[in-house]
Amino acid sequence: MSSMFNSLLLPDLRQMLEENDAAGLREFCEILHPAGVAEVLQDLSSADVWKVLSHCGLVRQVEIFEHLSLTRQVELVDLIGRDRLSKIIEEMSPDDRADLLNRLEPARVEALLPLVAQAERADIRKLLSYPEHSAGSIMTTEYASLPVNITVREAIDRLRQQAPNSETIYYVYILDADRHLQGLTTLRQLILARPDTKLVDLVNRDVIAVRVDDDQEVVAQQLGRYDFIAIPVIDNQNRLVGIITHDDVLDIIQEEAEEDVLRAGAVEPFEDGYLETPLRTIAWKRGVWLVFLSLMALVTAWIIDRFEYVSEQYVWMGAFLPLVLASGGNTGSQSATLVIRLMALGKPGRGEKMRLTWREVVVGLMLGGFLAAIDFVFIRFWFGRTWTESFVVSATVGGVVLLGSLWGTLLPLIFRKLGMDPALMSNPLIAAFMDMMGVLLYYSIALTLLGTVAG
Amino acid sequence: MSSMFNSLLLPDLRQMLEENDAAGLREFCEILHPAGVAEVLQDLSSADVWKVLSHCGLVRQVEIFEHLSLTRQVELVDLIGRDRLSKIIEEMSPDDRADLLNRLEPARVEALLPLVAQAERADIRKLLSYPEHSAGSIMTTEYASLPVNITVREAIDRLRQQAPNSETIYYVYILDADRHLQGLTTLRQLILARPDTKLVDLVNRDVIAVRVDDDQEVVAQQLGRYDFIAIPVIDNQNRLVGIITHDDVLDIIQEEAEEDVLRAGAVEPFEDGYLETPLRTIAWKRGVWLVFLSLMALVTAWIIDRFEYVSEQYVWMGAFLPLVLASGGNTGSQSATLVIRLMALGKPGRGEKMRLTWREVVVGLMLGGFLAAIDFVFIRFWFGRTWTESFVVSATVGGVVLLGSLWGTLLPLIFRKLGMDPALMSNPLIAAFMDMMGVLLYYSIALTLLGTVAG
Numbered sequence: 001m002s003s004m005f006n007s008l009l010l011p012d013l014r015q016m017l018e019e020n021d022a023a024g025l026r027e028f029c030e031i032l033h034p035a036g037v038a039e040v041l042q043d044l045s046s047a048d049v050w051k052v053l054s055h056c057g058l059v060r061q062v063e064i065f066e067h068l069s070l071t072r073q074v075e076l077v078d079l080i081g082r083d084r085l086s087k088i089i090e091e092m093s094p095d096d097r098a099d100l101l102n103r104l105e106p107a108r109v110e111a112l113l114p115l116v117a118q119a120e121r122a123d124i125r126k127l128l129s130y131p132e133h134s135a136g137s138i139m140t141t142e143y144a145s146l147p148v149n150i151t152v153r154e155a156i157d158r159l160r161q162q163a164p165n166s167e168t169i170y171y172v173y174i175l176d177a178d179r180h181l182q183g184l185t186t187l188r189q190l191i192l193a194r195p196d197t198k199l200v201d202l203v204n205r206d207v208i209a210v211r212v213d214d215d216q217e218v219v220a221q222q223l224g225r226y227d228f229i230a231i232p233v234i235d236n237q238n239r240l241v242g243i244i245t246h247d248d249v250l251d252i253i254q255e256e257a258e259e260d261v262l263r264a265g266a267v268e269p270f271e272d273g274y275l276e277t278p279l280r281t282i283a284w285k286r287g288v289w290l291v292f293l294s295l296m297a298l299v300t301a302w303i304i305d306r307f308e309y310v311s312e313q314y315v316w317m318g319a320f321l322p323l324v325l326a327s328g329g330n331t332g333s334q335s336a337t338l339v340i341r342l343m344a345l346g347k348p349g350r351g352e353k354m355r356l357t358w359r360e361v362v363v364g365l366m367l368g369g370f371l372a373a374i375d376f377v378f379i380r381f382w383f384g385r386t387w388t389e390s391f392v393v394s395a396t397v398g399g400v401v402l403l404g405s406l407w408g409t410l411l412p413l414i415f416r417k418l419g420m421d422p423a424l425m426s427n428p429l430i431a432a433f434m435d436m437m438g439v440l441l442y443y444s445i446a447l448t449l450l451g452t453v454a455g
Numbered sequence: 456m457s458s459m460f461n462s463l464l465l466p467d468l469r470q471m472l473e474e475n476d477a478a479g480l481r482e483f484c485e486i487l488h489p490a491g492v493a494e495v496l497q498d499l500s501s502a503d504v505w506k507v508l509s510h511c512g513l514v515r516q517v518e519i520f521e522h523l524s525l526t527r528q529v530e531l532v533d534l535i536g537r538d539r540l541s542k543i544i545e546e547m548s549p550d551d552r553a554d555l556l557n558r559l560e561p562a563r564v565e566a567l568l569p570l571v572a573q574a575e576r577a578d579i580r581k582l583l584s585y586p587e588h589s590a591g592s593i594m595t596t597e598y599a600s601l602p603v604n605i606t607v608r609e610a611i612d613r614l615r616q617q618a619p620n621s622e623t624i625y626y627v628y629i630l631d632a633d634r635h636l637q638g639l640t641t642l643r644q645l646i647l648a649r650p651d652t653k654l655v656d657l658v659n660r661d662v663i664a665v666r667v668d669d670d671q672e673v674v675a676q677q678l679g680r681y682d683f684i685a686i687p688v689i690d691n692q693n694r695l696v697g698i699i700t701h702d703d704v705l706d707i708i709q710e711e712a713e714e715d716v717l718r719a720g721a722v723e724p725f726e727d728g729y730l731e732t733p734l735r736t737i738a739w740k741r742g743v744w745l746v747f748l749s750l751m752a753l754v755t756a757w758i759i760d761r762f763e764y765v766s767e768q769y770v771w772m773g774a775f776l777p778l779v780l781a782s783g784g785n786t787g788s789q790s791a792t793l794v795i796r797l798m799a800l801g802k803p804g805r806g807e808k809m810r811l812t813w814r815e816v817v818v819g820l821m822l823g824g825f826l827a828a829i830d831f832v833f834i835r836f837w838f839g840r841t842w843t844e845s846f847v848v849s850a851t852v853g854g855v856v857l858l859g860s861l862w863g864t865l866l867p868l869i870f871r872k873l874g875m876d877p878a879l880m881s882n883p884l885i886a887a888f889m890d891m892m893g894v895l896l897y898y899s900i901a902l903t904l905l906g907t908v909a910g
Contacts, residue, residue, distance in 0.1 A: 031661070032661065033661060033663065033681060035680050035681045035682070036663075039680070156646065159646065160646060160647055163643060163646070163647055169643055169646070170625050170642070170643070170684075187625070187642055187643075187646070188618060188624055188625070188642075191611065191614065191615060191618070191624070191642070191646075192615055192618055206486070206487065206488060208488065223705075224702075224705050224706075224709070225490050225494070226488060226490045227490070227702035229625075229684060229701070246684070246701045246702075246705070247679075247682035247701075249705070250678075250679050250701070250704070250705060250708065251679075253705065253708055253709060253712070254679070254708060254712075257708070257709075257712030257715070257716070258796065260712070260716055261712070261715055261716055261719060261792060261795075261796055262792060262793075262796065264716060264719045264720060264792070264882065265719060265788045265789050265791065265792025265793070265882055266785055266788060266789055266792075267789050267792055267793060273797075273800075274793050274796070274797050274811075275797070275807065275810065275811070275814075279814060279817055279818055279821070282793075282814075282818055283818050283821045283822055286786075286789050286818070286822060287821075287822055287825060289785070289789070290782070290785055290786065290789075290822060290826055290856075291825075291826070291829060293781060293782075293785050294778065294781075294782065294826055294829060294830060294852075297777055297778035297781045297782070298778060298830070298833050298837075300777045300778070301774045301775050301777065301778050301838070302774075302837075302838075304773060304774040304777070305771075305774045305838065308770065308771070308774070311770050311773050311774075312770050315763065315766050315767050315770065316760075316763070318759060318766050318773040318776065319756045319757075319759040319760045319763070319766075320756050321773065321776055321777070322752055322755045322756065322759070322776070322777075322780055322890050322894070323749065323752035323753060323755070323756050325777055325780075326748060326749075326751075326752045326883070326886065326887060326890065327745070327748075327749065327752070329883065329886070330721055330744070330745055330748050330883040331741075331745065333720045333721060333882060333883055334720050334721055334722050334741050334744070334745075336720065337716060337717060337719070337720025337721075337722055338717075338720070338722060338729050338737075340716075341713065341716055341717065341729070342728075342729050342730070345728075352730065355730065356729075356730070359730075359734060359737075362734055363734055363737055363738050363741070366734070366738045366742075367738055367741060367742055367745060370742060370746075371745055371746070371749055374746060374749060375749060375753070378753050382753075382757075383756070383757075383760065397749075401745075427719065427720055427788060427882040427883065428781070428784065428785040428788055428882065428886075431781070431784070431883075431886065432781060435777050435781065439777070
């Protein structure tokens with residue numbers, strides 16, 4: 001999205017580029033917050049972006065680079081000379097660096113690594129080895145840590161030295177000689193304490209941490225619950241291996257919400273913004289779903305076809321088919337949405353699942369009865385169908401609403417049980433499933449109440 | 456969601472309550488992080504929660520109280536004596552306090568306020584006056600601020616004094632005598648600077664702030680973009696009136712995502728967790744939508760009824776009605792989901808809206824052509840309909856997919872233009888709208904290609 005900010009700066013920037021105004025371009029890079037610079041740059045071609053960035057110093061260059069979208073970063077990698085690129089990669093924060101390298105071809109990464117300093121190289125290989133969406137894959141290794149047997153004065157002195165290589169110095173982790181996590185203190189506590197206080201008297205021993213192989217959802221839940229600025233990541237031996245900061249958790253939460261919303265609309269999530277994604281990718285991410293849903297609709301067609309002898313006799317029934325199917329689909333979408341959301345916030349226990357299903361059955365009965373009554377009145381008095389005909393339609397509506405509530409609850413639970421993402425149970429998928437149930441119920445009730453002419 | 460943590464502690468806690476073990480209950484309150492205590496307490500009745508809390512000191516009591524859900528806080532208010540309650544309200548952080556008081560009856564609040572200290576009372580009235588979802592309604596007034604004409608040594612001394620009444624001292628705002636926001640410095644910068652450095656040499660003048668009447672979405676976007684721990688809130692005269700911290704923004708983002716997901720599934724958002732919300736509230740939040748969608752389906756039924764002479768002659772058409780309608784509804788849901796998501800991330804400009812619509816038309820053509828081809832093959836060769844009949848169905852599918860793409864894009868944009876939340880354009884609502892379009896197109900194409908027997 002372009003802000004007003006952009007539209008004001010962009011023309012000036014374009015002119016500076018045309019005139020090759022080195023001083024102006026350097027000033028542009030340094031006067032704004034790096035995130036602001038990155039936002040303005042997004043409207044330029046990658047070649048122009050690099051032309052701008054090449055005018056500023058390495059540290060600022062990297063700060064801006066880290067705020068660009070991943071797709072843009074990947075494009076820039078092709079434009080930047082290998083020597084400069086290895087410097088940029090060395091300077092990047094470990095978590096952003098791992099995200100970028102994960103997006104490059106493995107061969108490419110192997111070609112780059114020898115140019116990167118030895119210490120950074122080990123760190124890169126380590127971070128690249130964690131599975132996607134694990135705490136390890138999103139953490140940074142640049143944290144502030146202290147031994148426990150020093151005073152507050154010494155602690156603050158050491159923090160000053162660590163600051164340039166720490167993503168935050170507001171949370172300080174207390175480690176023993178083997179890097180086991182012993183406790184936590186904050187810069188706030190250090191500032192408030194007397195300089196000769198012993199660190200051991202300040203430390204909070206009750207540290208909330210996540211494990212390196214925990215899913216990013218767990219990280220988001222923990223940090224969100226405790227309102228931390230950062231959360232420590234430990235390995236199986238309780239050794240501190242990294243931290244995840246609040247801003248990265250914000251990104252995770254947005255990413256997960258994005259995924260849930262897209263899946264609810266039967267779109268497979270994709271990595272970049274909608275307007276930056278090629279049309280064929282979008283068509284593919286949607287087409288897969290549409291074809292699958294079409295096949296389900298063809299099965300529904302086949303079921304209706306089996307009942308052709310009923311349709312022929314009661315042609316009027318066709319008019320209310322969309323009403324019947326929509327009622328089931330809509331209630332099913334609602335229930336599935338509520339259940340999926342509930343599961344996104346935490347894993348429900350057995351008791352909660354039972355309670356949930358029971359609640360949905362009760363709500364289904366309430367809603368089904370209510371809708372059936374409304375529809376009955378309309379069908380009898382607006383459409384002028386007979387009492388029995390009106391009853392066939394409204395009884396089916398009541399039935400599919402109850403079934404929709406029940407299946408909308410059970411299907412995501414079953415998906416989860418099978419180890420699949422319950423959010424795959426999109427609104428259109430539930431609707432397609434309920435279409436099948438709906439036609440079966442509609443014709444069964446009609447056959448029972450209206451009967452058929454002897455063939 | 457109950458965690459393992461809870462199930463381990465809960466039995467002990469229940470026993471302590473039964474035995475009235477004052478020392479044990481006090482220890483329980485103080486040994487865990489307040490958020491942890493609050494989590495365990497959520498499984499107790501409100502009377503028991505207050506029984507536990509009454510055993511600990513005011514400061515800890517308030518810390519735990521603030522971590523309870525708002526519904527629970529409101530229930531507790533009825534159980535706590537007026538004197539204690541006024542102490543708790545005085546001690547609460549201004550933003551959490553405003554959230555609670557906003558949930559109480561106005562008469563109740565007026566009865567409580569006289570018991571609260573004068574200074575707090577003015578602050579409360581001020582915060583309660585901001586409209587819901589505005590920056591003012593979520594900010595806290597407890598920030599750290601300094602004048603510019605002092606040294607770093609003095610600055611740190613003053614911060615020590617302000618710490619007890621500041622939500623964070625990591626970001627420090629520089630104000631002139633009239634509280635105009637002049638700049639920002641961080642505790643990190645202060646720690647790294649020499650003690651006799653003048654503050655004026657450290658200050659960042661380029662401060663990103665939000666206005667007190669900005670929507671909370673703007674706050675979330677700005678803080679998220681710049682990775683801040685807190686963002687300052689200013690009034691129309693550029694005076695600092697509060698700050699919003701990263702943890703509150705996390706809550707906002709989760710709340711907004713929740714709303715979007717629920718709306719996509721045609722459920723009106725509600726304030727508490729699903730399992731805590733009364734069944735009649737849930738039935739109401741869903742029933743409103745279902746009735747509205749039913750009325751739309753009845754209009755669709757009326758349209759089909761107008762075409763009864765066609766249905767009577769071509770009874771086979773009924774079997775493919777669900778396929779035709781689903782194709783339009785599914786594509787419409789996909790497009791609407793993408794557009795609504797795009798708008799949630801920022802306000803698209805005119806050019807972007809045009810580009811978006813154009814992209815959706817192209818994707819609609821691609822998907823429509825592809826699905827029409829697949830359906831044609833199935834209908835001709837599996838169902839054995841004639842070439843013309845198969846063409847009628849598949850041409851309709853192609854048409855509704857294109858229309859679904861187009862209307863799925865335009866309807867949320869129109870909603871926004873009318874000042875309504877585009878997320879109201881739920882998947883079922885789009886589907887209901889596309890049902891009407893779908894039947895019209897289906898019968899029109901059939902009439903054109905197949906003709907009718909002269910009545």
